[in-house]
Amino acid sequence: MELYRSHVLVCAGAGCISSNCHAVKKALTDNITRLGLEKEVKVVETGCMGPCDQGPVIVVYPEGVFYRRLKPSDAVEIAEEHLLKGRVVRHLIYQRPDTGNAALTFDQIDFFNKQTRIALRNTGIINPESVEEYIARDGYRALGRVLSQMTPEEVIEWVKKSGLRGRGGAGFPTGLKWEFSARAEGCPKYVVCNADEGDPGAFMDRSILEGDPHSVLEAMAICGYAIGAGRGYVYVRAEYPLAVQRLELAIKKAREYGLLGENIFGTGFSFDVEIRVGAGAFVCGEETALLASIEGRRGEPRPKPPFPAQGGLWGKPTVINNVETWANIPPIILKGPEWFAGIGTEKSKGTKVFALAGKVNNTGLVEVPMGTTLREIIFDIGGGIPGGKEFKAAQTGGPSGGCIPARYLDVPVDYESLTRLGAIMGSGGLIIMDETTCMVDLARFFVEFVQDESCGKCAPCRIGTRRMLEILDRITRGQGRDGDIELLEELGRGIKAGALCGLGQTAPNPVLSTIRHFREEYEAHIYEHRCPAGVCKALTTYVIDQDKCTGCGRCALICPAKAVTGEKKKPHRIDPEKCLKCGTCREKCKFRAIYTL
Amino acid sequence: MKSLEELDRLREKLQEDMRIREGRQETRVTVTMGTCGIAAGAREVITALLEEIKKRNIKGVTVTQTGCAGLCHYEPLVEVETPGAERVTYVHVDAGKAREIVLGHLVNGQIIKEWTILKK
Numbered sequence: 001m002e003l004y005r006s007h008v009l010v011c012a013g014a015g016c017i018s019s020n021c022h023a024v025k026k027a028l029t030d031n032i033t034r035l036g037l038e039k040e041v042k043v044v045e046t047g048c049m050g051p052c053d054q055g056p057v058i059v060v061y062p063e064g065v066f067y068r069r070l071k072p073s074d075a076v077e078i079a080e081e082h083l084l085k086g087r088v089v090r091h092l093i094y095q096r097p098d099t100g101n102a103a104l105t106f107d108q109i110d111f112f113n114k115q116t117r118i119a120l121r122n123t124g125i126i127n128p129e130s131v132e133e134y135i136a137r138d139g140y141r142a143l144g145r146v147l148s149q150m151t152p153e154e155v156i157e158w159v160k161k162s163g164l165r166g167r168g169g170a171g172f173p174t175g176l177k178w179e180f181s182a183r184a185e186g187c188p189k190y191v192v193c194n195a196d197e198g199d200p201g202a203f204m205d206r207s208i209l210e211g212d213p214h215s216v217l218e219a220m221a222i223c224g225y226a227i228g229a230g231r232g233y234v235y236v237r238a239e240y241p242l243a244v245q246r247l248e249l250a251i252k253k254a255r256e257y258g259l260l261g262e263n264i265f266g267t268g269f270s271f272d273v274e275i276r277v278g279a280g281a282f283v284c285g286e287e288t289a290l291l292a293s294i295e296g297r298r299g300e301p302r303p304k305p306p307f308p309a310q311g312g313l314w315g316k317p318t319v320i321n322n323v324e325t326w327a328n329i330p331p332i333i334l335k336g337p338e339w340f341a342g343i344g345t346e347k348s349k350g351t352k353v354f355a356l357a358g359k360v361n362n363t364g365l366v367e368v369p370m371g372t373t374l375r376e377i378i379f380d381i382g383g384g385i386p387g388g389k390e391f392k393a394a395q396t397g398g399p400s401g402g403c404i405p406a407r408y409l410d411v412p413v414d415y416e417s418l419t420r421l422g423a424i425m426g427s428g429g430l431i432i433m434d435e436t437t438c439m440v441d442l443a444r445f446f447v448e449f450v451q452d453e454s455c456g457k458c459a460p461c462r463i464g465t466r467r468m469l470e471i472l473d474r475i476t477r478g479q480g481r482d483g484d485i486e487l488l489e490e491l492g493r494g495i496k497a498g499a500l501c502g503l504g505q506t507a508p509n510p511v512l513s514t515i516r517h518f519r520e521e522y523e524a525h526i527y528e529h530r531c532p533a534g535v536c537k538a539l540t541t542y543v544i545d546q547d548k549c550t551g552c553g554r555c556a557l558i559c560p561a562k563a564v565t566g567e568k569k570k571p572h573r574i575d576p577e578k579c580l581k582c583g584t585c586r587e588k589c590k591f592r593a594i595y596t597l
Numbered sequence: 598m599k600s601l602e603e604l605d606r607l608r609e610k611l612q613e614d615m616r617i618r619e620g621r622q623e624t625r626v627t628v629t630m631g632t633c634g635i636a637a638g639a640r641e642v643i644t645a646l647l648e649e650i651k652k653r654n655i656k657g658v659t660v661t662q663t664g665c666a667g668l669c670h671y672e673p674l675v676e677v678e679t680p681g682a683e684r685v686t687y688v689h690v691d692a693g694k695a696r697e698i699v700l701g702h703l704v705n706g707q708i709i710k711e712w713t714i715l716k717k
Contacts, residue, residue, distance in 0.1 A: 003613065138608070149601075
């Protein structure tokens with residue numbers, strides 16, 4: 001292996017790929033070759049670094065300088081100034097959105113230095129297509145140690161002691177799951193990785209598979225040893241082609257090195273992994289539906305028990321964990337369960353990866369210790385709400401979760417605290433909403449999603465969510481009736497109690513939690529026929545404040561319906577008959593003179 | 598992969614290349630590469646440094662470059678920073694001297710005084 005004086009890490013997560021990082025990389029390598037630096041500077045593609053809206057991003061080591069929003073044309077300057085002469089190209093580095101201060105290196109940026117990266121320890125740092133780089137960062141050492149120095153019981157004991165809980169949503173203790181499978185009668189046993197990530201806005205599992213696929217393979221092999229399984233399956237959705245491709249390559253490389261396959265580390269233990277590509281049904285993220293889909297049957301859930309730990313894949317004992325859960329296993333083995341249990345809160349140990357999305361300055365992937373407050377995540381790491389708007393609520397757990405209003409910003413985030421607030425941890429989607437989000441409309445969106453994805457096997461989910469959607473539709477159209485809120489609550493309770501699987505049991509959560517925290521918004525829709533956030537078109541009237549309007553004419557110019565009229569330099573008016581309620585005028589008004597009724 | 602020891606040996610070999618991404622190293626060798634430095638042959642110097650460090654398998658050293666230090670007639674300059682010691686600046690370095698600096702200073706810890714700027 002050559003020794004280079006500088007490494008240029010180009011983020012090649014799906015986000016940066018869509019903002020054209022490959023063209024940037026090509027321009028960089030071209031310029032490096034042109035300047036004759038190819039023996040001194042190495043260009044490496046990595047998985048997702050996290051700050052996706054800043055893409056394409058690169059980091060130049062040894063200094064750790066972070067460049068963002070690069071165009072292929074910027075490569076000339078970076079190569080000539082930084083790589084050749086060692087001068088940082090100041091106008092291409094990151095600036096804080098609030099102060100405008102430039103941050104030179106990786107660790108000066110709040111987005112990075114406030115994170116604790118365990119599951120994402122390698123994503124964005126190593127080349128995911130190189131097993132060598134994974135090995136250099138202690139990869140497969142946990143597997144080696146487990147196989148040559150620990151008994152299966154010890155491994156399970158360690159995972160139990162670490163306090164690790166499932167990161168896919170329900171938060172079941174991982175060690176217990178392993179123990180149930182290890183003790184269960186039946187042969188062969190199976191290990192399954194659930195990579196059917198379907199929550200809108202959540203993409204941590206994809207990023208781990210794309211950025212550090214070996215960590216999942218290594219963990220699955222460790223589990224295989226612990227429970228006595230010889231075969232594992234990764235169930236990944238077809239919408240993640242890059243994850244599938246990198247995982248395939250990782251399996252191939254691991255087999256070449258003898259880290260998967262027969263007689264691993266000469267210990268007589270054999271384990272191999274296969275990929276199963278799912279067709280993209282949301283319900284297949286539910287474990288029994290997922291197992292049915294692997295078996296080649298229709299992806300529908302079935303009643304539990306038997307739980308997969310006793311009767312899973314082909315009726316055999318099966319451990320099924322989510323991608324992020326798997327990625328936590330190797331560090332627990334290497335650093336010990338006490339280390340892991342020392343991070344987080346009393347009942348929720350370790351870290352959680354959140355996918356920050358919505359109305360927040362730094363969208364992307366962040367990993368923080370359990371017990372971090374929403375305020376820290378949204379304002380310190382996320383950089384606050386753009387455009388000086390007011391924070392309204394955070395939605396966690398996607399269609400199974402709920403909304404957390406501003407007054408709970410300082411609640412430490414863990415499994416229990418979120419459940420108490422009527423939300424759930426879920427897979428870690430975190431959608432931030434500002435004052436322009438209508439909570440009824442939001443609930444309607446999630447119910448529509450669940451209704452669409454309901455497999456139809458049980459009546460509460462199939463019919464119940466349909467009825468909920470109809471009521472919500474009516475409310476947002478301005479036809480809400482007295483008693484609708486109570487009816488929604490009753491339906492919600494019934495569906496939660498009666499649905500067959502996790503999808504149905506959690507489907508009413510977005511509605512129930514918005515009713516709980518934002519009941520006044522529902523009431524405003526039904527009784528006052530207005531949408532306070534100005535989102536539901538049937539309930540919104542746009543008005544120009546006659547005192548604030550300067551008559552600049554900007555709104556009249558951009559209105560697609562020509563609904564704004566008025567003389568120059570005199571307050572304008574909107575004709576409610578013509579108005580399409582698109583909101584463009586309000587967005588563009590420099591004097592904030594346009595508001596909604 | 599036949600044993601944990603085999604993995605450990607492989608890892609040690611692979612680790613040196615990755616060390617650069619871990620942030621600041623114990624020892625930092627800086628070559629000034631402004632226009633003046635490059636014109637005086639700094640590029641050959643940095644290549645020689647890298648080759649020699651790799652050949653001798655020296656761990657924990659970062660080789661980096663910087664702009665003009667203002668001492669253009671002394672170029673190429675090589676600065677060696679080790680923790681707890683004063684920064685040493687070598688002047689008029691060429692590829693041969695660079696190799697000897699690696700051997701003398703980095704390996705044996707001997708500052709080659711007659712090539713430093715502190716000579717006078």
